[in-house]
Amino acid sequence: MKVLVSTDIEGIAGVFHPEQTRPGNAEYEAARRCMTHEANAAVEGAFDGGASQVWVNDSHGGFRNLLPDAFDARAHLVLGKPRTLGMMAGLEASPERVFMIGYHACAQSRGILAHTINSFAFARVALDGEEVGEAALYGRLAEERGARVALLTGDDVFGAQTLPLFPGARFVCVKTAHGYSSGITETPAAACDAIRRAAKEVVQSASSERWAPRPRDACGSLRCELRVQTSALADLFCQWPTLERIDAVTLASDAPGIEHVVRTLNCLSAMSFMLR
Template identity: 70%
Template sequence: MKVLISADIEGVAGVFHPEQTRAGNGEYEAARRWMTLEANAAIEGAFAGGATQVWVNDSHGGFRNLLPDLLDARAEVVLGKPRTLGMMAGLEYGAALVFMIGYHSKAQTRGVLAHTINSFAFARVSLDGVEVGEAGLYGALAEEYGARVALLSGDDVFAEETAPRFPEARFVVTKSATGHASGVTQTPARAREAIGAAAREAVQSHLSRGLARQTSRADARVKAVTCELRVQTTALADLFCQWPTLTRIDGVTLRFDAASVEHAVRMLNCLSAMSFMLR
């Protein structure tokens, strides 16, 4: 049983303020340690449940936040960018299960530090008419590679919005949101304990059902999708529509067709990178 863990920071217990997610200050250094230890709890739980290989993907910002020396030595760490599969880099190694640790709710919701991919650029992302956050988008990419999303952690708003999309997955609620940058949190130690237990149970459950291997991508459902993107300003729409395959629907709404979810993810990440021209 191979497991890929995608670790973000906004959904980590104790994280509430943007300062905690940005490098260059003491609050970030504490938060990245909590992020690393939550990822480690998932790693240890996965191995305890019977995993044979585990990759942990650093999925926040510049993708170099995790502290590898604090992670279980049996795991391998995916760091740095750019990379083709973004927050799901590691799927190409054949993971059967995916864990999303420290995730957050989609843009324009009341979850803690809610956004979708790029808070400066994107206000809403939809695939085939269904609005998605990062979990929905990257979960669809995991499924396209034949992997199953089995465990997610983050705040209560994230859990409520995401549970219908992954009805068989386990959720660990690390904190409750009262606003964009406020709420009530479990202690980091308690959150890690819950994540570790859920990770162990998720692997054991799938092994007991004989689901130890990733379905081949050829056998998984790979299909063309239409992505509709609402951006934060007309200036961003002006910039993104320099890309000839994008169609402008109105001042801030764009649309493009993609051959697969992977291609949609790659396009969105390219647009996110382009947005830095306007910062």
Template identity: 60%
Template sequence: MKILISTDIEGVAGVTHAEQTGSGNPEYERARAWMTAEANAAIQGAFEGGATQVYVNDSHGSFRNLLLDRLDARAQTITGKPRYLGMMAGVDLGCDAVYMVGYHSRAQTRGVLAHTINSFAFRNVAVNGVAFGEAQLYGALAGEFNVPVALLSGDDVFLEETAPVFPGAVGVETKRAQGNGVCLSLAPERACGLIREAAKAAVANVADLRPFKVAGPVECELTTQTPALADLFCQWPMMERAEASVLRFRAESMQSVVRMLNSLSAMSFMLR
């Protein structure tokens, strides 16, 4: 049984402010330690549940956040960017299930630090007319490899958003959103305990889960934060401009959608 753990930071217990999500300050150093602890809890629980191999994908920002010298030595870690599969890199290594740890709700929701891929660039991402967050985008990418999502951890808004998409997945509520930058949080130690228990239990559920799939071809509608960003993204010939800040493109698969969105995200740094 091979488990891929994809770890983000905005859904980690105690994380409430953008300062905690970017390098170069003490708040981030503390938050990345909490992120590492939650990843460890998921690793330990997966092995206790019967996993034989665990991969950990560092899935936030630069993809270089986890404190590797503090991780359970039984796990292997995927760090650095760019990667074709982004937050789901490793799913192609014969994995049986994915754990999404420290995730957050999609852009324009009331969740803590809610966004989709790039809060500077993207206001909304819709796939075949349905708003998708990172969990849905990457869960559908995993589905193309026939891998289901077995565990979800983050705030209550994230869990409410994803429960219908990933039925049967075990959910861990690390905090309750009371605003974009306000939450009622569990203590990190308590959150880690719940994640460990859930990660152990989730292994036993894998056989009953179905991958989340979006059949291609796929239409993606992207709403940018400004018309200037839309101007930039329309350098891609495949883009159709529907409105000043609304673009559409078609792709053969969810992997292609994710790769395009990540390419646009990288382009957006030209306008920062």
């Protein structure tokens, strides 16, 4: 069995403040080590459960946070950007299972460091009227590529939002949110132990599970509605020829499938740096 581990940083145990997620300071260096250790715990657990190959996608910021020399030697690391599938790069290798490690709740919810893709630019993303976060977007992309989302880790708000989207997935709660930048956390060691056990059990049980992947673009055209943080961002994004402006800060477009949505959002996120 092949496994893809997509790893973000905001949902890692002990991470509560934006400073911990931004390169160039000691707090970030400590947080990226914790991110690496939780990702590697998922790798070790997957191999202990019988996985044949494991890819690890660095899915935060510039996609070069993970420390390669701290990983199990059997893992393959997906680092750097740009990349077509963003946080799900590695799907090209056709994994059967996907783990989302260190993920977070969607923008303007009460989760720790909650946002969707780009906190500077995006206030809300909705598909066909339903608000979605990164896990919903990328999990749907994984399913349409034939992989099952099998393991999720992060805070309790993320778990409550995301578990209903992926029936049968396992959730490991590594911290409890009291607000955007406060809460209660497991220790890094305890979080890694729990993730390692869960990953092993998920892979061990996979052979007996019956699951039919979602056909690619099964739902046909999708309506994506994007609320941005300022009207200046809407001015900028409306240079994109397929976007329709609904009001001062709301844009919409129709897309042929989820990959189109993800790639468009990532391009808009990159464009937003013009206004920083």
